[in-house]
Each structure stands twice: as C-alpha cells, then as structure tokens.
Amino acid sequence: MDKVAVIGAGISGLALANKLKNHFEVVVFEKSRGYGGRVATRRFGEFIFDHGAQFFKAKTEEFKNYINPMIDQNIIDVWKARFVEIDNGKITNDRVWGEDPSNYVGIPSMNAIGKYMADGLNVRLSEKVANVLKGNKWQLYDEANNNIGEFDWVVSAIPPKQAIDMIPDVVYLYSEISRYEMLACYSLMLGYEEKIDIGFDAALIKGADISWLSVNSSKYSSVNNTAFLIHSTNKWASQNIDNDRDWVKGYLCNELSNLVPIKTENANYIGLQGWRYANIKKQNNPEFFLDRDNKFGLCGDWFIQGRIEAAYLSGSHLGDHILIS
Numbered sequence: 359m360d361k362v363a364v365i366g367a368g369i370s371g372l373a374l375a376n377k378l379k380n381h382f383e384v385v386v387f388e389k390s391r392g393y394g395g396r397v398a399t400r401r402f403g404e405f406i407f408d409h410g411a412q413f414f415k416a417k418t419e420e421f422k423n424y425i426n427p428m429i430d431q432n433i434i435d436v437w438k439a440r441f442v443e444i445d446n447g448k449i450t451n452d453r454v455w456g457e458d459p460s461n462y463v464g465i466p467s468m469n470a471i472g473k474y475m476a477d478g479l480n481v482r483l484s485e486k487v488a489n490v491l492k493g494n495k496w497q498l499y500d501e502a503n504n505n506i507g508e509f510d511w512v513v514s515a516i517p518p519k520q521a522i523d524m525i526p527d528v529v530y531l532y533s534e535i536s537r538y539e540m541l542a543c544y545s546l547m548l549g550y551e552e553k554i555d556i557g558f559d560a561a562l563i564k565g566a567d568i569s570w571l572s573v574n575s576s577k578y579s580s581v582n583n584t585a586f587l588i589h590s591t592n593k594w595a596s597q598n599i600d601n602d603r604d605w606v607k608g609y610l611c612n613e614l615s616n617l618v619p620i621k622t623e624n625a626n627y628i629g630l631q632g633w634r635y636a637n638i639k640k641q642n643n644p645e646f647f648l649d650r651d652n653k654f655g656l657c658g659d660w661f662i663q664g665r666i667e668a669a670y671l672s673g674s675h676l677g678d679h680i681l682i683s
C-alpha cells in the first residue's frame with residue numbers, strides 16, 4: 359500500500375485523509391496539540407471561547423451530506439442567535455437566526471468538529487514538518503532535522519506562506535504560491551463569572567476596527583458565565599500584527615467599549631490571539647493543486663475562500679483526484 363503524508367490536521371487535511379484512508383497508509387502530521395486548525399477553542403477555567411471560526415454554513419449538497427452524521431450525533435447544532443448589524447455605532451438590522459440557512463456550531467465547542475474528523479486517523483500531534491525532500495520517495499524532516507518518515511505521496515494542507523517555506527521547488531506551482539494573500543485577524547476574549555445580557559448574541563460590525571462581537575456562551579445553554587468573543591477587522595490586524603500584545607488588547611477593549619456597554623475593566627479573564635493567516639478573499643482558482651508526476655498536492659481554504667466549507671471541499675476534492683490517478 360502506498361504511503362501518504364498529510365501536513366496539517368485542519369479541516370482540509372482531515373477531509374483529505376478521510377477520503378484516502380481506505381486506499382493508502384495515511385499519516386497526518388500536526389504541529390499543534392489539537393485537531394481542527396483554525397477551527398479552534400480556548401478554554402480558561404469555565405470559560406469557553408471559539409477564538410477561530412465562530413460558526414459555519416453548508417451551502418453545497420456535498421457538504422450538507424457530509425455534516426448530516428455530525429448533526430445526528432450531536433457534534434454540531436444550529437446556533438439560533440439573536441443577531442444584529444451595527445453600523446457606526448447604530449443597530450441597523452436585527453433578527454433571530456433560524457434553520458434556513460442554518461449557522462452551525464460545534465457542541466460543546468467548535469473544536470469538537472476536528473476531533474470528530476480525526477477519529478480513526480493516524481494523526482501525529484505536536485509534530486511540525488520543517489522540510490520535505492525528494493529522492494526516490496519523499497523524505498520528511500522535523501525542526502531538529504530528524505527524518506520523520508518516507509512517503510510515496512505528500513500533501514500540504516497548510517496556509518501558503520507556511521507551505522512555501524517547506525515545499526521543494528520541483529513542484530511547479532512553487533513560484534505561484536506567494537501571490538495568495540492571507541489576511542490577519544485578532545481575537546479578543548473577555549470572560550465574566552456572571553450572566554450578562556447585552557440584548558443580542560452576535561453582531562456584525564461596520565465602521566470600526568472590530569468586525570464581529572459574539573456572546574460565545576450563548577451557543578451553549580449549559581453555561582452559567584459570559585464569554586465575549588471579539589474579532590478585529592482583517593485590515594486593522596494586518597497593520598498591527600507585530601505590535602505589542604498588551605497594547606493590542608487595550609486598543610480593542612477601548613474600541614469595544616465605544617460600541618457596546620461592556621465594562622472591559624471588570625472582566626475576570628482577558629485573552630488575545632493573533633492570527634497571521636486567518637482568512638482569504640474569494641478566489642477564482644482551481645480548488646487544489648496536484649502534481650501527479652511528483653505525487654505532491656496542496657489543499658486548503660485559500661484555494662477557494664476563508665470558510666470551513668471551502669477547506670472541506672478543497673481537501674475532499676483533492677482526495678477524489680488522487681484516487682483516480
């Protein structure tokens with residue numbers, strides 16, 4: 359049986375690995391300690407923050423069919439949020455999210471999705487691939503330059519700027535990858551021990567350096583505290599991604615206080631995550647890259663759009679093409 363190395367246990371890498379697992383010996387390498395990549399959750403005591411993707415939609419029949427078992431097994435559920443749009447400080451639209459179209463969240467948190475998709479796969483967590491070299495077969499190396507495996511196929515399922523540091527130039531797409539522009543984002547997390555109702559559960563914000571505010575704790579009825587999750591705009595984060603993190607926290611808290619009556623100084627927990635490669639605008643490109651001669655592939659949301667469904671489709675469709683080659 360041919361061996362395939364998948365680099366990255368985000369949604370695209372896990373979708374691909376699941377497509378191939380009955381036909382190849384598949385090993386997934388993941389540099390972090392958990393599954394799901396940017397579909398991530400931070401816990402602090404009783405506080406739960408989905409500090410990457412907050413929710414997702416399923417637009418294609420293919421993805422709807424894929425997530426149906428997750429709905430049946432209570433891995434995901436519909437978030438019936440009280441949703442508002444805020445433009446320059448004023449609420450311009452409000453409605454309650456329903457089922458058509460549905461906005462799904464992981465239960466009890468978004469990282470349940472990665473855990474579900476990784477079940478039954480051989481995923482090597484905390485193992486960063488630092489180098490990939492072509493001999494008769496592909497040789498993978500870690501950061502200490504240890505050989506961590508020999509493979510017939512390699513698929514990179516990581517953001518383009520990270521892939522370019524690692525993949526060899528025998529792959530003819532090499533020079534094109536650098537043109538993909540990923541956008542940054544900051545996630546600010548505020549935890550309060552008491553229940554706080556600000557009148558809505560999720561807000562899309564315009565006219566500020568914050569683009570999103572949610573009461574993350576409203577997703578889960580069993581929670582007795584309040585966890586606010588704030589995303590900066592991509593533009594502001596890209597301009598400030600290397601700035602001092604305490605300054606960034608202070609700036610975003612101030613920006614939030616100007617919009618909603620949340621006393622940030624009373625928070626029992628304040629956390630911040632900077633995502634250098636958070637998102638990408640809609641692309642008009644193939645959904646993945648496959649170099650059959652070299653048995654090398656690339657997949658990820660960045661081929662399509664910064665969405666969970668896009669990441670799934672990129673990985674899954676690359677898997678289909680590897681199977682027919």
Ligand SMILES: Cc1cc2nc3c(=O)[nH]c(=O)nc-3n(C[C@H](O)[C@H](O)[C@H](O)COP(=O)(O)OP(=O)(O)OC[C@H]3O[C@@H](n4cnc5c(N)ncnc54)[C@H](O)[C@@H]3O)c2cc1C
Pocket residue numbers: 365366367368369370371387388389390393394395396397409410411412413414415485486487488515516517520524543545589633635636637657658659660663664665666667668669
């Ligand atoms: C702040 C934020 C908000 C978002 N909001 C939404 C939303 O509301 N709805 C939505 O649908 N989408 C949202 N997204 C986008 C969504 O999360 C992504 O489109 C999707 O998760 C991308 O999956 P992926 O598999 O392509 O990449 P990733 O999730 O980035 O997975 C790549 C994986 O590879 C690992 N890795 C990287 N380099 C190496 C290496 N050298 N060796 C081993 N492992 C490595 C990483 O640790 C990671 O786990 C959001 C993203 C962010 C950051």
